[in-house]
Amino acid sequence: MTRLLFLGALLLTLTACDRGADERPVAVDAIEQNGTGNTERVLLRSALAQGLVRFDAAGQVEPAIAARWNMVDDGRSYIFRLGDATWSDGRPVTADQVVAALRRTVRVEAGHRLSPFLRSIDEIVAMTPQVIEVRLKRPNTELLTLLAQPELAVMRGAQGSGPMRRLAGEGVRLRAPVDPDAPAPVPADEVRLNGMRAALAVARFREKRSDLVLGGAFADWPIVAAAGLRPADIRVDPARGLFGFAMVGRYGFLAAPLNRAAVAMAIQTANLTAAIDANWAGADTVLPEAFDSGSDPASPPWRNLTEAQRWQTARAQVAAWGQPVTVRVALPDGPGATLLWGRTAAALARIGVRGQRVGMDAPADLALVDRVAPYDSARWYLATACRGCAPDAMMLIAAARDATTLPERAQRLAAADAALAADVAFVAVARPWRWSLVVPRLRGFQTNPRGVHPLNHLRGDTR
Structure with missing residues (x-):
């Protein structure tokens, strides 16, 4: 009996401790x-200010300033009906205020990371004090996901409308x-x-x-x-997005696509992600799936080669150059980046290339791209991967942006994806x-x- 009383008291103590722990403020x-502190700033902005819509815990779009919405005209127009949102001073949020704030945010001159992907927006108008229409030049079925991003949060001066208050x-x-x-x-x-x-x-x-x-x-x-x-x-x-190397230095050895392919083959065959975590799966295509492209993701030309054939082909290509080859690789700081660099340098050395690690702001030949996709469109992946890529690939990506119908857009995106792969403009390694x-x-x-x-x-x- 004494033992049972002791166990009961222990359980009550543990339960009280658990309950007490849940009564504390949440420390984040x-x-x-x-x-740079950018993570803290994004979290704070997302807490104090919201857009017409915002993200929930699962990364899905949920109502924010807008209580409900409709997409009409095959994705060329979105109608939003505002809810009962208030500014931090308690005053109601009006359609005119939201329209003025969004117009400033979506301008190309705004200069944030989403600016290039908001050019399909033609007009933002207040139809009534509680209804807003966003009119588009071209169909955009991913507009809601873009509007949920922190950059599109609506501010009136220094005030936001929640979902939290400071x-x-x-x-x-x-x-x-x-x-x-x-x-x-x-x-x-x-x-x-x-x-x-x-x-x-x-x-x-x-x-x-x-x-x-x-x-x-x-x-x-x-x-x-x-x-x-x-x-x-x-x-x-x-996470969906891009993790890999953009070929930003396109002169000397890296001026020729076959030479870029030699470097890319070495990097993709070296299983770089295993240096960080055995559960981190690799990737060899820019697109993780087709999304709004008209074709499956374009594969690199060497996908069907065996591992031995890849190393042999890459070494032969470097040897045919007949001169020493040095490739500067831009990586961030941190122990994970050092592990990644160790395996990258070893892979380059294996094909006869000397690797040189440089900072992210230094002149480089390969620059790491590590970004989570803000929305699910092949255009974001292709435009983000195309850093100094060939003019024909750049033109195809721009043509996809300007397509007036969804089928036309899908066809142009597929062509741009194939052109980017043929140009060996980006070495996909994994997802973020x-x-x-x-x-x-x-x-x-x-x-x-x-x-x-x-x-x-x-x-x-x-x-």
């Missing part, structure tokens, strides 16, 4: 990328607006956001000083692998590696292909 550490006090403290008809907020409804280096963020999580680490990428993954964390606390997103550290009480957290994790969707309860 955002990893700074190369010291609380007074030290540091960045956030909470959803208090609904008078809902239960009173509890400490766990509050999110405290910090930005820091990956090593410190991982150490804080291990010491149970934070509940969530966001913004992890391949360059810092070895820190996680060495930290001895519980596997259940480590989440890796099935994105990771987070998550405590069990954040039941609302979900991995997703967008790699987005809104701070208002962490607890997964009905508060």
